[in-house]
Amino acid sequence: MNLRTPLRWLLLGTYPLVVATATLNGGEDSFGLPGLRYALPLLVVVIPLVLLARRPVTALALMLTGCLIVAAFVWSWEFGFLRDVRYLQFITIDLTVGYIATHRRPRISIAAAVVAGLAEIGAIAAGRMASAPSFTLAVVMAMLAAWLVGNRNRERRANAEAVRAQEASRAITAERLRIARELHDMVAHSIGIIAIQAGMGARVIDARPDEARNALRAIETTSRATLAGLRRAVGALRGNETAGGQHAPPLEPLPGLVDLDRLVAATADAGVTVDVCWQGARRPLPPDLDLAAFRIIQEAVTNVVRHAGTDACQVTIGHGADELTVEIMDQGAGTGTGTVAAGGFGLIGMRERATLLRGDFTAGPHPGGGYRVAARLPLPATVAAI
Numbered sequence: 001m002n003l004r005t006p007l008r009w010l011l012l013g014t015y016p017l018v019v020a021t022a023t024l025n026g027g028e029d030s031f032g033l034p035g036l037r038y039a040l041p042l043l044v045v046v047i048p049l050v051l052l053a054r055r056p057v058t059a060l061a062l063m064l065t066g067c068l069i070v071a072a073f074v075w076s077w078e079f080g081f082l083r084d085v086r087y088l089q090f091i092t093i094d095l096t097v098g099y100i101a102t103h104r105r106p107r108i109s110i111a112a113a114v115v116a117g118l119a120e121i122g123a124i125a126a127g128r129m130a131s132a133p134s135f136t137l138a139v140v141m142a143m144l145a146a147w148l149v150g151n152r153n154r155e156r157r158a159n160a161e162a163v164r165a166q167e168a169s170r171a172i173t174a175e176r177l178r179i180a181r182e183l184h185d186m187v188a189h190s191i192g193i194i195a196i197q198a199g200m201g202a203r204v205i206d207a208r209p210d211e212a213r214n215a216l217r218a219i220e221t222t223s224r225a226t227l228a229g230l231r232r233a234v235g236a237l238r239g240n241e242t243a244g245g246q247h248a249p250p251l252e253p254l255p256g257l258v259d260l261d262r263l264v265a266a267t268a269d270a271g272v273t274v275d276v277c278w279q280g281a282r283r284p285l286p287p288d289l290d291l292a293a294f295r296i297i298q299e300a301v302t303n304v305v306r307h308a309g310t311d312a313c314q315v316t317i318g319h320g321a322d323e324l325t326v327e328i329m330d331q332g333a334g335t336g337t338g339t340v341a342a343g344g345f346g347l348i349g350m351r352e353r354a355t356l357l358r359g360d361f362t363a364g365p366h367p368g369g370g371y372r373v374a375a376r377l378p379l380p381a382t383v384a385a386i
Contacts, residue, residue, distance in 0.1 A: 008050045015047045019066045023073040041070050041085050045092045056100045060112055063093050064119040071123040090120055090139055094146040101150025102157070109154075113147040181349040183230075185295045190226035192306045194219050196270040218269040255298075256290035257317065263298055272305050273312045280319030289377055292353040293317070293326050296361075299346050300328035300373040308332025308371060323359075324377045331370040350375065 022040035044066035051059040067089055097116050101109035120139050201215030264274045285293070297315055304313045310332035318325040347363055350373070354361035359377040366372040 018043050022070045045089045060096050071126040098146040098150035101147045102153040117143040184345050185299050190222050192302050193222050193270045254291050255294050270305050275314045277316045296350045296375050304330045326375050328373040
């Protein structure tokens with residue numbers, strides 16, 4: 001059982017008794033105990049602090065009420081330690097105003113500061129404290145400082161929350177774009193291959209049934225690979241959990257340059273021969289860079305199949321000292337209009353992948369004929385040093 005709530009209400013229940021005892025005592029020794037003369041006025045502003053975290057305005061209201069009542073009946077505020085108690089009372093009230101300014105809107109905190117300042121001035125007048133003008137000015141300045149510090153803390157907290165919200169929004173947007181790129185690159189390539197194979201199979205099904213059968217097998221293989229990729233994407237969107245709340249078994253790893261042979265075979269089945277040329281010493285790559293290089297090649301080859309009107313293209317992969325380069329060249333129509341006409345998502349996705357890795361991307365008709373896609377992806381220092 002949580003004992004804080006009963007204790008809080010017990011202290012608040014004694015609060016009227018504390019105020020009444022401090023008031024009726026009139027600054028004299030209480031019950032033969034001189035310490036109560038100083039403790040009771042201080043408890044008047046200390047006990048309401050139990051409400052500070054949840055109801056700071058209510059806590060401040062109780063402080064000010066008790067402070068004004070006691071100030072009107074304690075006749076010796078200007079003497080000795082009692083005056084120090086009054087200082088402590090005002091400091092506690094100022095700190096409470098600063099807390100309200102930190103956690104509440106300016107409209108509320110300004111009203112609280114004004115009311116608290118007037119109440120402190122009233123307590124000074126009611127208590128007939130010595131050096132009232134100078135003390136009053138000091139009290140007003142302390143209240144103003146407390147509010148300014150609290151309000152500044154509120155602004156800092158609000159700015160920090162806004163920055164966190166922006167960072168979260170950027171992270172969500174980046175993840176959505178990443179998934180959109182994956183879906184586009186995966187589905188566009190697969191559907192392009194399936195469409196070509198289906199068309200070829202339909203044309204030769206009567207005259208060359210064996211070729212039609214091979215086209216159907218290619219459609220089946222491509223469809224299964226696409227389905228696995230879609231499951232992976234949906235798993236990422238759903239947090240990789242099943243409907244029962246259990247984590248789903250891990251799916252196949254993301255593709256990389258090691259899968260180029262599979263891509264070349266699928267593209268060959270679609271009627272386009274891909275000649276892959278490796279330059280430099282091959283070495284392991286970071287997963288994100290490996291995936292980006294593969295997806296750029298895949299999308300560029302898909303565009304060759306769908307739009308170039310040629311039966312061959314060349315892919316060059318260069319492992320440099322501090323960068324990986326990929327180039328896809330064909331001798332087809334050389335316009336690249338197919339990608340643009342489809343909304344430009346292919347080129348946009350390839351450019352985004354290169355940019356996210358601090359690389360460069362170019363695509364356009366080649367002066368010697370055909371179309372050229374090229375990307376330069378810097379290698380991390382740890383990989384470049386291998």
